[in-house]
Amino acid sequence: MIGDFMQASEALSWQRNIWGEIARQVDNNRMPHAILLEGSAGLGKLYFARLLAKYLLCRNRIGLLPCGGCKGCDLMRVGNHPDLSIVEPEKVGKSIGIGDVRKLSDRLNKTAQQGGWKIALINPADSLTLQASNALLKTLEEPTGDTTILLTSQFVWRLPNTVRSRCHRILFTTPSSNISIKWIEQFTKNPSLAREVLEIADGRPFLAKYFLDTKMYRQRVEFEKWIGRVSRFEGSPLDAARFCQRNDHVQLVEWFLTYLAKRVKQDLANKCVPPVFIFYDKLFQARNWFLSKANPNPQLIWEEIFFDFRTLCQKMDSQLDWSTNATKLS
């Protein structure tokens, strides 16, 4: 999703403060042995982790940044630094098992090949199985010399508390729209498109760039049109489910959750309305099905979601006019 941006060479505009803090900690020999980088997808957590790894492995740091020209920086650029171990699931949605963590621990117990830091990047840490998390705990409890473990997570509650509590935690939040727009405008000459993609990415710059690059913002507009149609009884749940077949299911569920969260905030002033929260749970459950290896039947799941959503809209109409709000969206 991030492509060339993985060649992290300087702090992103919305991360400058936290970057300054951590880079100073490195310079003052106060680098924590484990850092948990937490926050929603699309805020640049992985970019930050890469930049930090590069900074730690650079031999000639200049002004809180890696020099870009030393052997450490060169090895990072070609993606082949022997002292950086990256642990990721084989595929998105798959888990990181105990075997991967054991291999990692073995590597971290050896001496650094380049004589500096040994770094592990676990991305995302919430895909560790419980057994893998427990195995990692040993390494977190007994850190060796110049070793640090960087963990990224957008679903931090999935990590056992024992792991979380042993990490220095950095929380990434959505930047101000001025900062994000300025950043995304580098990639499009169309300022109104920059605003539009940023809005549908809920203000998350990297996600907005991804939508821009893949033209996925068009799919989101289409998807919200289908939600509108179903809520107004103008479109059938079956047709809406058919539309979903051609798209990324997990992404669509996330859009639905965001859509619902916005409605709850705007129209219900964050009041607790049980039918809405039951539907919320349904979407979370669907998200887990799509993420699981169980190979669910997407058409059936989407039909159920849209039928339930239509029932919800029926119930809600007595309290507020959701269909009017939905009209505005289409």
Ligand SMILES: [Zn+2]
């Ligand atoms: Zn360097």
